[in-house]
Amino acid sequence: MNRPTFGYAVAALAAAASFAVPLMLDRSQLTIFILLGTAVIVTTGLSLLMGYAGQVSLGQGSFYAVGAYTAGLMAVHGLPTLLGLAAAPVLAAALAALVGVPLLRLRGHYLAFATLAVQLILLSLVGQFEFTGGDIGLRGIPQLGVGDATLIDPLAYAYVTLAAAALVLLVTRNLIKSRPGRGLRALASTEVAAESAGVPVGRYKLAVFSLSAAYAGLAGGIYAFYLGYISPGSFPVLLSVQFVVMAVVGGLGTVWGPVVGATLITLLVQALNSLGTMPGMPAYAPDVLSYAVYALLLILVLLFMPRGLLPSIGSRLEDRRAISPTRS
Amino acid sequence: MLQTDRISRSFGGVFAVRDVSLSIAEGELRGIIGPNGAGKSTLFNLITGHLRPDHGGLTYRGRRIDRASPHHRASLGISIVFQGARLFRGMTVLENVMVGAHTWTRHGFWSGALRLPRYWREEHRIRDRAKAAVDRVGLAPWAGRYAESLPLGHQRRLQIARALCAQPKLLLLDEPASGLRAEERQQVARVVRQLHREGLTMMLVEHDVGFVTGLADRVTVLDLGEVIADGTPEEIREDERVIAAYLGEGAADA
Numbered sequence A: 001m002n003r004p005t006f007g008y009a010v011a012a013l014a015a016a017a018s019f020a021v022p023l024m025l026d027r028s029q030l031t032i033f034i035l036l037g038t039a040v041i042v043t044t045g046l047s048l049l050m051g052y053a054g055q056v057s058l059g060q061g062s063f064y065a066v067g068a069y070t071a072g073l074m075a076v077h078g079l080p081t082l083l084g085l086a087a088a089p090v091l092a093a094a095l096a097a098l099v100g101v102p103l104l105r106l107r108g109h110y111l112a113f114a115t116l117a118v119q120l121i122l123l124s125l126v127g128q129f130e131f132t133g134g135d136i137g138l139r140g141i142p143q144l145g146v147g148d149a150t151l152i153d154p155l156a157y158a159y160v161t162l163a164a165a166a167l168v169l170l171v172t173r174n175l176i177k178s179r180p181g182r183g184l185r186a187l188a189s190t191e192v193a194a195e196s197a198g199v200p201v202g203r204y205k206l207a208v209f210s211l212s213a214a215y216a217g218l219a220g221g222i223y224a225f226y227l228g229y230i231s232p233g234s235f236p237v238l239l240s241v242q243f244v245v246m247a248v249v250g251g252l253g254t255v256w257g258p259v260v261g262a263t264l265i266t267l268l269v270q271a272l273n274s275l276g277t278m279p280g281m282p283a284y285a286p287d288v289l290s291y292a293v294y295a296l297l298l299i300l301v302l303l304f305m306p307r308g309l310l311p312s313i314g315s316r317l318e319d320r321r322a323i324s325p326t327r328s
Numbered sequence B: 001m002l003q004t005d006r007i008s009r010s011f012g013g014v015f016a017v018r019d020v021s022l023s024i025a026e027g028e029l030r031g032i033i034g035p036n037g038a039g040k041s042t043l044f045n046l047i048t049g050h051l052r053p054d055h056g057g058l059t060y061r062g063r064r065i066d067r068a069s070p071h072h073r074a075s076l077g078i079s080i081v082f083q084g085a086r087l088f089r090g091m092t093v094l095e096n097v098m099v100g101a102h103t104w105t106r107h108g109f110w111s112g113a114l115r116l117p118r119y120w121r122e123e124h125r126i127r128d129r130a131k132a133a134v135d136r137v138g139l140a141p142w143a144g145r146y147a148e149s150l151p152l153g154h155q156r157r158l159q160i161a162r163a164l165c166a167q168p169k170l171l172l173l174d175e176p177a178s179g180l181r182a183e184e185r186q187q188v189a190r191v192v193r194q195l196h197r198e199g200l201t202m203m204l205v206e207h208d209v210g211f212v213t214g215l216a217d218r219v220t221v222l223d224l225g226e227v228i229a230d231g232t233p234e235e236i237r238e239d240e241r242v243i244a245a246y247l248g249e250g251a252a253d254a
Helices: A003-024 A027-052 A060-076 A081-103 A108-128 A154-176 A179-189 A191-196 A201-227 A237-250 A257-276 A285-304 A309-320 B040-048 B070-075 B093-104 B109-114 B117-136 B152-165 B182-197 B209-213 B233-238 B240-253
Strands: B002-011 B014-024 B029-033 B055-060 B078-081 B170-174 B201-205 B218-223 B226-231
Touching (some): A003 A027, A027 A179, A027 A237, A027 A257, A060 A237, A081 A108, A081 A201, A154 A201, A191 A201, A191 B070, A201 B109, A237 A309, A257 A309, B014 B040, B014 B226, B029 B040, B040 B078, B040 B170, B040 B201, B078 B152, B093 B117, B093 B152, B152 B182, B182 B201, B218 B233, B218 B240, B226 B233
Parallel strands (some): B029 B201, B078 B170, B170 B201
Antiparallel strands (some): B002 B014, B218 B226
16 A cells, blocks of 8 residues: 555544544543544644744643633624634634744744743733633633524534544645645755745744644634633643643654644543542642653653654554665 | 845954955856855855845846845745755655745645645646756655755755756855765766756855866955955966965965
8 A cells, every 4th residue: 555545544544433433422521522622623733833844832722712712702792603713713823923923033942931921921911801701711601503503512512623623634734735834844944945945934934823823723712612611720831731742742743643642642631630530539639640641751752752653653664664766 | 147246244343255246147157266264155145145245235137136035035046055955854855846946936825725726736837847856966766755864965966956946047056065975076066067058147166176167167266255366267276366365385386
């Protein structure tokens, strides 16, 4: 089987599985499935930003929050919920385009800390304002729907999330194999050479930063409608760290890496959560366990599979059937 | 094709390029030589736009380009093959070359992500031209390999292919043969000679005087940021100042 066919087969299998799985889940498992889906969406954007374009963001949670608040506030004020869901990625992207102008002049650690700062500032602002509900948050966000028909069933949300994740994955796959996608991958290696090859480096960095923010905003919108309640506490810095861990563990610079990373981490965190909340465990156990697992996983992956799970496994498979016709 | 009008650029009070006026004719292959620190790479950076001159200006095909960004200059037809190997890692040889097509294509994020008609129209042409450029430099068998896995000589030719895919009108070559084995140098020289025959205007910076004088129509000699000589390869080889400043006494004897 050649590579593209193999890729399509895996994609078809994954699509079929993720379509079937929600039917077999109970209510609380569906919630996990939906959260997993939103994590896939955010992580796909982050992987595009970090893996392909080489720009770090430790503040992806802030765009997730902007999306959630955009959708939530619009819905609470009686605007059509679908409009809210559509506006969520747009506003998140707009914020990214705004802060991106000064931020993207920074590189590496500096950019990481600056994006982290954006999230901290945003959270404290959201906590201050009355119209956002302050620290208490925004309650009673209506259900997603068109006119009188609303989605109440978690199963329906599962499929909305699935559709959004599929869209985001498709857009990402298309993008990286196009002119701007090649430009992004080029500037990740050397901005100087990319510029001289005609790549408008500054504009591209801003565009990919905004696109990754749009993904996060879309996920945030779904999250707000599904839970019906958001507060600054829903978007801790740990959430941003979690997205980075998912992206790195799954494999940066791959389309499917974020899916693998997000699934693995989400399931692991759930397992640890149930372990941490078992009778006899101290109250801080769940927190400690989840922090510990991020740290441990990150260290293990960086030590043994520095390119992430998917590329490492992929190249191992490829070695097996390697034919290198040009090795002289 | 290109005129530099007394351009200067200094770093920390030391001139890297001082009052350099050059005029490159259409179809010319101009060699630029000079010892280390003579300002050759700085001159190239001023032409590509990665550095701005402190004084003086650049005229390219009749228009001033002093304020144009590097990617804009690229789309005007100025391409460069960098010293060393500035490759795009994680991309195949063909993909590396396809990046060069940025200069004459337009489709952006929307067209690319949503596969709009513009994407389809351009993508095939990009691929065809990139394949042709890969062929030209003799890298066709390596087209599907990751760029960083190639030997240095191949990487240089890959950079030339990337520059060619941009359809340049002026090609800058910054030490394209340095660090290469004799056979690889010959391959690079062959590509350069062929491009010259086809009428492409080029500027060639090299450390190796023999390599330059074997290819160039005219040679400009820089020393400490200033032009100390300018002429045909034969004139340059005879020039007393050049021999003193650059070749050294030992080379004059040899």
